[in-house]
Amino acid sequence: MLIAGIIKDGKEIELKEEEIISYIKEYVNSKPELVESYEIFTQGQMIVSDDFYEEYAVRVLGWTIVEGTRIYYQEGNKQFDKMAYLLAGYNLEKMKPYVLENGRYVQYINPIEREVEKLGFELANSKENELSFWYPKTANIGFKTPDTLITQFTDEEFRVIKSTKFDEFNHEALQKRIIDAAAKENFNLDRDLFLRFGCSSNKFFFGSCHLNGLEFLPNRLLAFFDGLYEKLEWRESAELVLREFIQTNYYRRQIYHGMPLNTEFRVFFDFDTNELLGIYNYWDTETMIDNLHSKADRMTFADTAPLLERDFDVLSPYLEDEAKKKLPNANLKGKWSIDFMYDGNNFVLIDMARAECSYYYEKVLEKQLALQNK
Numbered sequence: 001m002l003i004a005g006i007i008k009d010g011k012e013i014e015l016k017e018e019e020i021i022s023y024i025k026e027y028v029n030s031k032p033e034l035v036e037s038y039e040i041f042t043q044g045q046m047i048v049s050d051d052f053y054e055e056y057a058v059r060v061l062g063w064t065i066v067e068g069t070r071i072y073y074q075e076g077n078k079q080f081d082k083m084a085y086l087l088a089g090y091n092l093e094k095m096k097p098y099v100l101e102n103g104r105y106v107q108y109i110n111p112i113e114r115e116v117e118k119l120g121f122e123l124a125n126s127k128e129n130e131l132s133f134w135y136p137k138t139a140n141i142g143f144k145t146p147d148t149l150i151t152q153f154t155d156e157e158f159r160v161i162k163s164t165k166f167d168e169f170n171h172e173a174l175q176k177r178i179i180d181a182a183a184k185e186n187f188n189l190d191r192d193l194f195l196r197f198g199c200s201s202n203k204f205f206f207g208s209c210h211l212n213g214l215e216f217l218p219n220r221l222l223a224f225f226d227g228l229y230e231k232l233e234w235r236e237s238a239e240l241v242l243r244e245f246i247q248t249n250y251y252r253r254q255i256y257h258g259m260p261l262n263t264e265f266r267v268f269f270d271f272d273t274n275e276l277l278g279i280y281n282y283w284d285t286e287t288m289i290d291n292l293h294s295k296a297d298r299m300t301f302a303d304t305a306p307l308l309e310r311d312f313d314v315l316s317p318y319l320e321d322e323a324k325k326k327l328p329n330a331n332l333k334g335k336w337s338i339d340f341m342y343d344g345n346n347f348v349l350i351d352m353a354r355a356e357c358s359y360y361y362e363k364v365l366e367k368q369l370a371l372q373n374k
């Protein structure tokens with residue numbers, strides 16, 4: 001590990017902090033093609049200072065820079081031990097790669113990312129992603145699922161949420177509807193409950209997804225409205241879902257303000273061909289470390305990642321077997337992502353969405369592309 005310096009082509013170059021910029025500058029100036037490329041990189045900048053050399057080295061040359069308590073690296077770079085730096089207390093600063101396009105440097109987006117964005121866009125607001133669509137089709141195919149109560153928001157409630165006039169929301173009327181529906185469907189409200197909307201939870205503020213008693217609902221809903229109203233913009237309705245809160249028989253540390261890092265899986269399945277397209281660790285180490293915003297969450301995650309990876313390696317063959325047997329019994333069409341949480345005994349089917357708008361679908365496409373090119 002470096003205290004300060006540069007990692008290029010997997011090789012560590014120890015430097016003093018104040019030497020880093022001049023090292024890059026000298027390197028660039030020793031190669032005419034890089035001189036030209038650096039000039040293009042800084043074109044259009046109001047003030048060009050030598051600080052740009054560092055950004056250039058990371059975005060264009062793909063080098064990694066260790067400086068102070070920070071480490072700057074190009075997204076996707078696997079040539080240094082990210083976890084080691086993270087655990088040593090460094091702040092990881094990810095930068096997107098830049099490539100030349102029509103004589104200008106632009107952010108590189110790989111073709112698969114572009115494809116996923118296009119496919120996902122078309123399905124993102126599909127009614128099929130609502131829990132009321134997929135839950136009845138998968139509740140009785142042999143997997144454990146949380147006991148579930150679905151309530152529709154009225155048009156008026158939905159309007160209030162979308163217009164962010166949350167203080168106009170009639171919580172009493174909603175609670176009354178929930179109590180009536182629960183009585184009708186024999187749903188026990190008097191226990192730990194998991195709250196979500198039909199299309200999504202508010203997991204980044206996990207405290208808002210957990211309640212013990214309906215009296216906490218108004219408070220939790222405010223956090224939901226705040227977190228999700230933008231997501232509802234293109235929808236015509238929304239549903240409020242209360243579920244049995246799944247307890248695990250093991251303990252995990254928490255991120256996202258209270259979300260335990262439980263062992264979870266994301267399975268991709270094609271219901272037209274009954275083919276399992278892939279099975280992934282919901283907490284993919286690389287992805288999480290690259291994307292967690294809070295340093296505290298990153299440290300907690302780094303600490304837990306080996307456990308998550310071990311569980312994934314040990315358990316995924318069993319889930320794969322079970323999924324291949326049971327998923328074909330669901331009356332669904334198309335490709336889907338199906339999320340399972342391991343409670344210590346069972347794989348609990350907790351969430352689904354169309355594959356094309358699900359995170360990690362790019363991994364499925366990458367795998368297929370690699371197979372084609374073999």
Ligand SMILES: Nc1ncnc2c1ncn2[C@@H]1O[C@H](COP(=O)(O)OP(=O)(O)OP(=O)(O)O)[C@@H](O)[C@H]1O
Nearest residue numbers: 146194196199200201202203243244245246350351
């Ligand atoms: N019934 C439950 N009991 C306890 N925890 C749950 C329950 N359902 C979901 N969770 C936890 O909350 C997380 C988010 O829930 P869920 O998958 O329903 O929402 P989501 O916002 O659609 O998530 P994603 O973005 O992964 O699709 C899950 O990954 C799981 O850790």
Ligand SMILES: [Mg+2]
Nearest residue numbers: 200351352353
């Ligand atoms: Mg989901």
